[in-house]
Amino acid sequence: RMHAAKDYSGAEIMRTLRDEVLNRGIPVVDFTSAVELIKDENGRCAGAVLLNMETKELLVAKAKTVILATGGKSYPRTGSTGDGYRLAGELGHTVTKIRPALIPLVCAEPYCRELQGLSLKNVTLALAAGGRRKSEAFGEMIFTHFGISGPIVLTQSDVVTLWLSQGYQVTGYIDLKPALTEEVLDQRILRDLQKFRLKQMGNALSELLPRRLIDAVLKLADIPAEIPAAALKKAQRIHLRQTIKKLPLTITKARPIEEAIVTAGGISTKEVNSSTMESKIVRGLYLAGEVLDVHAFTGGYNLQAAFSMGRIAALSAAGDKTDA
Secondary structure, three states, X not given: OOOOOOOOOHHHHHHHHHHHHHHOXXXXXXXXXXXXXXXXXXXXXXXXXXXXXXXXXXXXXXXOOEEEOOOOOOOHHHOOOOHHHXXXXXXXXXXXXXXXXXXXXXXXXXXXXXXXXXXXXXXXXXXXXXXXXXXXXXXXXXXXXXXXXXXXXXXXXXXXXXXXXXXXXXXXXXXXXXXXXXXXXXXXXXHHHHHOOOOEHHHHOOOOOOHHHHHHHHHHOOOOXXXXXXXXXXXXXXXXXXXXXXXXXXXXXXXOHHHOOXXXXXXXXXXXXXXXXXXXXXXXXXXOHXXXXXXXXXXXXXXXXXXXXXXXXXXXXXXXXXXX
């Protein structure tokens, strides 16, 4: 019912959905947490035990069908505290190991902290672990007080957290000029050195790199910022070129899962009927969203997956006419 031309906040969308539910005569219970899913004598899911967070009173809510859509363990302030894994596990479901996905990464290099807030566009971030394990992405990123973030970091963070969980050391580099070959970049550096030959190196690269990045690159290339551009030796120029093409990174860990956009892992999809989203373990129980072991790249795909699963689960649960 929202006009497509306007941008709406998450709070506005939530209010609209809530109003629609209430208008259809469906009760919404606030400040309440599900502490246990219950089954009837035939082993069918028959409701839940709820805890009122204000009064601390327990309530048994009976139902013909139950949809478990509690989210993952990311952003717990929204209610996704991981309770869904426990609730499903208690009924016999398999819960795969969870880890953060779409999350910023922590780096060992001090220059990341020194450059916090600096955004880079049209760069390549290449990461590797265990020799053959490699990942690469082109686009935008940003330096933070702990390491790196931004689109190309989030895109690769899923595989990085997997590598880290497997015990691999993750290293990589940023190619600051991916559109230029080393030979072309070398010619560009020579041109700038000639153009600004009377300036110090700290000022001679102002047309090649962002101002804040110059000092970090020179430091990593072991080139004093104070020396005149005309005095730069060939070996130093080669080292500078190599540093620009491969700014080193060492990934030590990901940020806490509470900061992740998406949780990887969850209830095994092998135990869910994909046509109805009904549990294969417990009849009458339907599962949808991030509580399942389903996640995707950034760009709206995770939202689409949750919406699609939610719709199938809702239609299936509402149309369930089978006898207990």
